[in-house]
Amino acid sequence: MDKLSARVKRLGFSQTFVMSNKVREMKANGIDVISLTLGEPDFDVPDTIKKAAFDAITENYSHYSPVPGFLELREAIAHKLKRDNNLDYKPTQICVSNGAKQSIINVLAAIIDDGDEVLLPAPYWVSYDEMVKMMGGTSVMLPTSYVTDFKITAEQLESAITERTKAILFSSPCNPSGGYYTYDELKSLAKVIAKYPQLTVISDEIYEYINYETKTTSIAQFAEIYEQTAVINGMSKAFAMTGWRIGYSACPEWLAKACEKIQGQMTSGPNTVAQRASITALKTDPSEFRYMIDAFEKRRDLVYELMSTIPGFKVLLPKAAFYFFPDISYYIGKTLNGKLIANADEFAMFILENAHVGCVGGLSFGSPECIRFSYAASEDELKEAMKRIKETLEKYNH
Numbered sequence: 001m002d003k004l005s006a007r008v009k010r011l012g013f014s015q016t017f018v019m020s021n022k023v024r025e026m027k028a029n030g031i032d033v034i035s036l037t038l039g040e041p042d043f044d045v046p047d048t049i050k051k052a053a054f055d056a057i058t059e060n061y062s063h064y065s066p067v068p069g070f071l072e073l074r075e076a077i078a079h080k081l082k083r084d085n086n087l088d089y090k091p092t093q094i095c096v097s098n099g100a101k102q103s104i105i106n107v108l109a110a111i112i113d114d115g116d117e118v119l120l121p122a123p124y125w126v127s128y129d130e131m132v133k134m135m136g137g138t139s140v141m142l143p144t145s146y147v148t149d150f151k152i153t154a155e156q157l158e159s160a161i162t163e164r165t166k167a168i169l170f171s172s173p174c175n176p177s178g179g180y181y182t183y184d185e186l187k188s189l190a191k192v193i194a195k196y197p198q199l200t201v202i203s204d205e206i207y208e209y210i211n212y213e214t215k216t217t218s219i220a221q222f223a224e225i226y227e228q229t230a231v232i233n234g235m236s237k238a239f240a241m242t243g244w245r246i247g248y249s250a251c252p253e254w255l256a257k258a259c260e261k262i263q264g265q266m267t268s269g270p271n272t273v274a275q276r277a278s279i280t281a282l283k284t285d286p287s288e289f290r291y292m293i294d295a296f297e298k299r300r301d302l303v304y305e306l307m308s309t310i311p312g313f314k315v316l317l318p319k320a321a322f323y324f325f326p327d328i329s330y331y332i333g334k335t336l337n338g339k340l341i342a343n344a345d346e347f348a349m350f351i352l353e354n355a356h357v358g359c360v361g362g363l364s365f366g367s368p369e370c371i372r373f374s375y376a377a378s379e380d381e382l383k384e385a386m387k388r389i390k391e392t393l394e395k396y397n398h
């Protein structure tokens, strides 16, 4: 008897975790694999943040917090949004969750009914499409490519909007492309969005700090769509706190209230110790954590130089986040070591099995001609990984 719900049957496993689990299995079998699969900083949590967590335990922050998070944390988030993004939010507009992942799910659950459409500029982060499906919605992909810097245009956005379109969901800086929308590009998207008041923009800004160029802009800055925007951010990437599970949304009050209602029935407020530590993290001047970004930038330059010499890889220099997303369409349809490569996921598997380097195929990011590498790894690992891939492809590509 099949007991599974239709909801879970239409859902896929998170491809980032599928590939990282494969690497883990190979390592357990004694194979020397370099994992460039999961996107998570390889730094430890900074000591000041750890100390705040120890203090929280000593001070007995051991009871339920308010469902949307401690007021002091929401005040710190409001302060951060003003300081870094020039955005005005009241604590009543903020909901703190178990990671940005839950923040996005809350917002989707609050606005999506069966059959509603959510626009996803592709490539998108793997979980977006699955989250939309989970909520009964339909994802509408807006394709982009290497040639357009993986970004959509305002015209492309407008032509995809129908009366069923409820939201557009995107990350800028983007996981997986490593690009981001400029002020002017966001302004032109905002102009279109303002014409369709039924639309909510879910703007995932979790890679905001990991940026090697100018400061990024939040689309919520455009006054005409402030009331239509949900800003998503969190502690995972900027403070190397992936396992601490703190993310947040900043929205119009009606939407924040809906997120609180959903979260109050699902998980309650997130972990209190991690919330207390997040207050310290957010109140600290971001320059204190700059050393991580500087290290990522150095690794980015190293990988760019090495990856650009791999035959058949079309590589853009990422401006932000910690991913490379090369176009590998050159290999699709070829036979490598006796295996026909039908798509990017099969190519990623070929790289894993033959070069012993883990990466993630582009299919679940909506870009079947690309593969994703996280460069949140040591310089030695990155050098060795690029060497292995290059040698493997030189050996098998005839």
Ligand code: PMP
Binding pocket: 039, 098, 099, 100, 101, 102, 125, 171, 175, 204, 206, 234, 235, 236, 242, 245, 246, 247
């Ligand atoms: N958005 C993007 C674009 C991401 O890459 C991630 C990766 N973890 C998340 C959201 C979720 O982050 P978390 O749940 O760890 O806060």
Ligand code: GLU
Binding pocket: 014, 016, 017, 037, 038, 039, 040, 126, 127, 175
């Ligand atoms: N966001 C990271 C990634 O894209 C972590 C894994 C996940 O949450 O899917 O690899």
